Amino acid sequence: MEIDFGFILAQAFSPFNLALALTGVVLGTVIGALPGLSATMAIAVLVPFTFTMDPASGLIMLGAIYTGAIYGGAYAAILVNTPGTPSAIATTFDGYPMAKSGNGDLAMTLATLASVTGGVVGAVLLMTLAPVLAQVALAFHSSEYFWLAILGLTLVASLSSGNVLKGLIGASFGLVLSMIGVAVIGGDTRYTFGSSVLLGGIDIVSALIGLYCIPVLIDMVARPDRHLEPAPLGRGIRFFEALGHCARNAFNLARSSIIGTLVGILPGAGGSIASLVSYSEARRASRHPERFGKGEPGGLLATESANNATVGGGFIPTLVLGIPGTPPDAVILGALLVQGIRIGPELFTQQSGIVYVFMFGLLIATLMMLPVGLLIGRYAYRFIVNTPKALLVPLIAYMTVVGSYAIHANPHDVAIMVIMGVVGWLLGLAGYGPSPIVLGLVLGQIAEQGFMRAYLIGRAQDNFGGQLLFDRPISWGIVALILITLCVPIIRQLRAGARKPKEARP
């Protein structure tokens, strides 16, 4: 069947579809900005409305909400140090320090530009290489997932520079937290202390809202100064300054967007691993790795481009193989089936009209994020800066409570959020930061599941080493990246140490 691109473009650019894309991006951005409210929830609520629409229009709106919600996660991460979703964890590392130092406006613009770049790269790769790239999802086995999780965990070393030991202990604690509940392999009940509440484990989103947000709230009420430094009057959105940063980080943006798309293709890996791996790679490749974690624009560009690139990447296995990579993909897959669209390689030939209109719609929605994001970002930053603490504290606290509750409509998630927040605050007193704990918690289940599956398969084949590493070329590549990530800072430190005495000589 021949593809009529003229018809497809006319459909995608129809005023109705453009209006739907704009509405979807605005709704998604606002929902994604509220901690706890996820893209999945937004899409699930709006799916029934799309049943009455033309299939392509409905899909454009769902795609726009999805991409807007992933981008919206940057708002809370930058302005209140609260990643509402795991994919925004790494955004807090440099976004919040930038906002604290009066560069919140620049951080918001950088996040918007990076999200648009990542989203466009993901959407273009989806349009051009989907059937080929879908094979990547099939090439990744349990051992690769294990090494990918370990690659994410290597970030602990850079996040805890100054005291790596505490970082490793924090990550171990996160891994222990990830074991609570029913074991992923073996089915044993672990560390629930007889409580049925803990059987399902600790919800990651509740824990990360608590660990990041409660200590910020506790600090906010202690001092009368402003929560964020205000930007000087008339400075605007610093668009051209942000463009300059993007130009200097062009390779970083391209690399992070490709990492985001490739990780997005892997079912279950998602935006959290994509943004963590991209951040780690950006830090490793940077000439100034010591600036990361203190408000380095390159770190923010890496994470935001990667997590938005996962949107396009996630659609690749969903559309080609019928395997949803993330929960929002699963909801959209359901909507596709209800619309009577048959998923699989023939989708790109027999029903190519609908699928290409949807892909162009996703691209248009991503481009619409630029004006929408710059506008909303500007006012969101001003709102947070100018709202008195007497109102900002209850507003943020209320959003954390209703957001944690909304995840599963379960009051226990709120209790877990508050307990984790207080634990995070107390551990902060002892010099333990929240990020290593969160990394352990997020990546723990992926690592354990991958390792145990590789162990079971390897034992059955009497070749555990081969199954885990030696017979798996993709694993070699990931292990090489792990070694480079760990060794490069040590080599740099040794070189700097060797250079210093020479420089000291007259």
Add this chain to the structure above:
Amino acid sequence: MSQNSEPAVRGGRDWAGAAGSVLFAAVGVYVFLTSFAMSPMAAMFPRTIGAAMAVLSVLQVVASLTGRSGRSLEAGDGVRAQADGLGRRLSLVAIMVGWAFLFPVIGIFVTSFLACIGLMFTGTFGRPTSLRLSIYLAVVFVMVVFFYLLMSNVLNIPMPRGLTF
């Protein structure tokens, strides 16, 4: 979290770090020992992580007590800096804990409104005029109503009613 509010602990003893590490060592030992009651498949990860955590924590205790503990990039403000405004900090913690545990019993709307008023006063510095106070109360009320309606009516999330609503 400020990065520079307390000097690096290198050279001085890091008592808070040592206390935290003792706690982590205890958790590690507990995780390691309890793994022996699990099936081999479920025990492998806890045993490895528990042992590693206990060993690393003991090393950190030694480092903290001998003044060799560095300050990590993301560390919190430290005990001394946190003493500033301690009453307000503890008030916020108490309100949040009470809110989280009471809202399923009393009802989310009433608990949230009361908790938000408590947090509003906790975040108020100086003596506000009665007009400003009335405006703050009105804004808090509108905010609680808005999010309640957003959750219950727009997103169709069943909100716990408890004894009130």
